[in-house]
Amino acid sequence: ELKVEQNPLFLSMQEGKNYTIYCNYSTTSDRLYWYRQDPGKSLESLFVLLSNGAVKQEGRLMASLDTKARLSTLHITAAVHDLSATYFCAVGKSYNTDKLIFGTGTRLQVFP
Amino acid sequence: EAQVTQNPRYLITVTGKKLTVTCSQNMNHEYMSWYRQDPGLGLRQIYYSMNVEVTDKGDVPEGYKVSRKEKRNFPLILESPSPNQTSLYFCASSLYDSRQTAFFGQGTRLTVV
Numbered sequence: 001e002l003k004v005e006q007n008p009l010f011l012s013m014q015e016g017k018n019y020t021i022y023c024n025y026s027t028t029s030d031r032l033y034w035y036r037q038d039p040g041k042s043l044e045s046l047f048v049l050l051s052n053g054a055v056k057q058e059g060r061l062m063a064s065l066d067t068k069a070r071l072s073t074l075h076i077t078a079a080v081h082d083l084s085a086t087y088f089c090a091v092g093k094s095y096n097t098d099k100l101i102f103g104t105g106t107r108l109q110v111f112p
Numbered sequence: 113e114a115q116v117t118q119n120p121r122y123l124i125t126v127t128g129k130k131l132t133v134t135c136s137q138n139m140n141h142e143y144m145s146w147y148r149q150d151p152g153l154g155l156r157q158i159y160y161s162m163n164v165e166v167t168d169k170g171d172v173p174e175g176y177k178v179s180r181k182e183k184r185n186f187p188l189i190l191e192s193p194s195p196n197q198t199s200l201y202f203c204a205s206s207l208y209d210s211r212q213t214a215f216f217g218q219g220t221r222l223t224v225v
Binding site for chain 1: 147152154169204209213215217
């Protein structure tokens with residue numbers, strides 16, 4: 001059964017610092033997603049990673065995928081307050097379905 | 113404006129009273145999906161649809177039904193709601209399948225008493 005684990009669950013970081021959120025999954029998958037959710041709001045799709053070694057960047061966020069290690073990282077560069085949110089990763093359950101399994105989320109707070 | 117619209121946004125209902133949460137998208141997307149979000153359990157997929165008349169179960173389909181009679185609409189039906197279906201529900205759509213960027217609705221907060 002596919003399990004998706006995110007680390008850390010909570011992250012409090014100072015503006016200007018760098019940090020990485022990790023997403024591990026337990027069985028082979030061909031796709032991984034990152035989402036952002038602001039408090040009380042809906043989800044926003046950030047990245048879709050579809051192959052081993054895929055790297056995508058948007059502003060201060062960069063996501064990568066290592067399918068052999070079953071690991072994705074979301075790297076935050078020079079954090080700013082506007083990045084405070086909860087970040088979720090999700091993994092495709094298998095190659096022949098569109099089922100998704102979500103991680104539990106990482107709540108990020110960026111303070112001055 | 114490209115959007116996914118859910119209705120209602122908030123709903124309080126009683127156990128056993130059938131209800132429908134509507135989801136409509138104006139982007140001509142083929143793929144649509146329903147999720148529920150619960151504290152401590154995160155997001156879980158309920159059902160998804162690859163196209164008109166094509167639906168499949170997600171991770172937690174029990175107690176829910178869906179239909180996809182038109183491309184733009186993907187209603188979530190609770191035939192006999194129970195308190196354990198109290199949750200925050202999100203609908204999402206993407207162009208062809210889950211491999212494209214997903215667009216989410218605003219969410220529906222459902223309370224079953």
